[in-house]
Amino acid sequence: MRRDIFQAIADPTRRAIIALIAFQAMTPNAIAENFNTTRQAVSKHLQILTECRLVKQEQQGREIYYSLEIEKMKEIDKWLGQFRKIWESRFNELDKVLLTIKSNKK
Amino acid sequence: MRRDIFQAIADPTRRAIIALIAFQAMTPNAIAENFNTTRQAVSKHLQILTECRLVKQEQQGREIYYSLEIEKMKEIDKWLGQFRKIWESRFNELDKVLLTIKSNKK
């Protein structure tokens, strides 16, 4: 089935994994040490993250290092873009009001 | 149970609803017309969105107008912040390389 970034970041453990490997690549075992679950559960999360290209792997002997595909994270940012326009314009509206109040004070 | 924004935006129908009511408040019936599901299904989505304060309602007679709580959307933006730092610094790294190539050309 088709994997989706938004579905991938829906799980709190996966968000924690993402944050964990954002700065340095880590093996599944090392990642699992940070959570209260089995290594296999972490492995399944990594599989989901890999399926939607949020994470990339690099084999090194029998170890596999997982790291964040930061470019993919921009897709969320891109989706947020349409709403950012709104909250920025709302801020501007408020800004105008404040400026009006200011100028009326004079 | 505790509702989460990330879980709320995980569903594609809910993301579509969010985009739909971002600019103008709409009733459940009007929203449902845009989807290939029953009004009740949309109602359940709206309930989930309301639970995590992504959406607010305003009763008007027997109609209820739903609209986006844009402030709540900033929470996603805030979470993205930690990664934005990374992709911006990566861009700067690339920038430096390009500048080095440029200066070496001279």
Next chain:
DNA sequence: TATTTATGAAACCAATCGGTTGCAAATATA
């Protein structure tokens, strides 16, 4: 007042989710 309209809530259902245990395969090490 009787009827239509707009809505939420409950009961149910198949599919998916996040977790587990158990296993097989590949690589490193004694």
Next chain:
DNA sequence: TATATTTGCAACCGATTGGTTTCATAAATA
């Protein structure tokens, strides 16, 4: 070579999800 380590995969399980149908309630309208 025998053993230990690292990992992915399959089978299973209870809880949750997104959908449906059915019903109750409140407001508008004939």
